[in-house]
Amino acid sequence: MNNKTHLIALDLDGTLLTDKQTVSERSKKIIQKVRELGHIVVIATGRPHRASLDYYNELNLDTPMINFNGAYLHHPTDQKWKVLHSPLPLRTAKSIVQTCYDMEVQNIMAEVLSDVYIDRYDTKLMEIVHTSKEENPIQIGSLKNQLKEDPTSLLIHPRDEHIVELRKNLDRDHASVIEHRKWGAPWNMIEIVRKGMNKAVALQRIAHYYHIEPNQILAFGDEDNDLEMLDYAGVGVAMGNAIAELKAVAKHETKTNQQDGVADFIERYFQINDK
Numbered sequence: 001m002n003n004k005t006h007l008i009a010l011d012l013d014g015t016l017l018t019d020k021q022t023v024s025e026r027s028k029k030i031i032q033k034v035r036e037l038g039h040i041v042v043i044a045t046g047r048p049h050r051a052s053l054d055y056y057n058e059l060n061l062d063t064p065m066i067n068f069n070g071a072y073l074h075h076p077t078d079q080k081w082k083v084l085h086s087p088l089p090l091r092t093a094k095s096i097v098q099t100c101y102d103m104e105v106q107n108i109m110a111e112v113l114s115d116v117y118i119d120r121y122d123t124k125l126m127e128i129v130h131t132s133k134e135e136n137p138i139q140i141g142s143l144k145n146q147l148k149e150d151p152t153s154l155l156i157h158p159r160d161e162h163i164v165e166l167r168k169n170l171d172r173d174h175a176s177v178i179e180h181r182k183w184g185a186p187w188n189m190i191e192i193v194r195k196g197m198n199k200a201v202a203l204q205r206i207a208h209y210y211h212i213e214p215n216q217i218l219a220f221g222d223e224d225n226d227l228e229m230l231d232y233a234g235v236g237v238a239m240g241n242a243i244a245e246l247k248a249v250a251k252h253e254t255k256t257n258q259q260d261g262v263a264d265f266i267e268r269y270f271q272i273n274d275k
Helices: 012-016 025-036 050-058 090-103 123-129 160-174 199-210 224-232 244-249 261-269
Strands: 007-010 040-043 065-067 072-074 107-112 115-118 138-140 153-157 178-182 190-194 217-221 235-238
Touching: 007 012, 007 199, 012 050, 012 217, 012 261, 025 040, 025 261, 040 050, 040 065, 040 199, 050 065, 065 199, 072 199, 090 107, 090 153, 090 160, 107 123, 123 153, 160 178, 160 190, 178 224, 199 217, 199 224, 217 224, 217 261, 224 235, 224 244, 235 244, 235 261
Parallel strands: 007 040, 007 217, 115 138, 217 235
Antiparallel strands: 065 072, 107 115, 107 153, 153 190, 178 190
């Protein structure tokens, strides 16, 4: 560790958040202390921005935020900050929807920034959406008919027994135009975004904005949607509960999300006195 300003990128599910989807008091305290030391903390998640803003505000952040695994980069508190939005082509999205119909997945959701489309009414997906019916009414009905614009992302709720087959089909038919990633616990979901979009691409833009070199970046994650980000960061940290592939890429490993692994590593790395 040195005294230069660092950029700290935090995944949410399975990383900063406990299994109950909360930020522990210890994590909040350590994140506040590292920010007081002059370091920059950003959220980098596969979640849509609506499902991340409560955590952003809880941490009192004033930085850009990465959503949809890099397909949407924006600044919640600075409207002048240039937004990066890279949606999927509509034709590709509708082809994937048809593949999902053919395989009889449990459900499919599409997001066009703040607009939400769900193929069939589903309380599990509604919980993920985190939206106000007044501000962002959810449109329920066949995505093949309802979806008229390029979506920021598609979210597939597969049946457990066909996840591998579904991902093989996505590779076979759409590998040149999409990225597909599996969400970590507690959601069993596959998210699809435009090819070339990942957390590392967005994080690189944030680092450039703050004039921070990769070796001054800490990134924390637990799933395959964090692979590029941890590989890009000079200090890539896999959670104790991370998948094996991520641990192989990461330069460091910390405790699990249930053991405040993010806070524990930051505290030790920056030699913070947690008193």
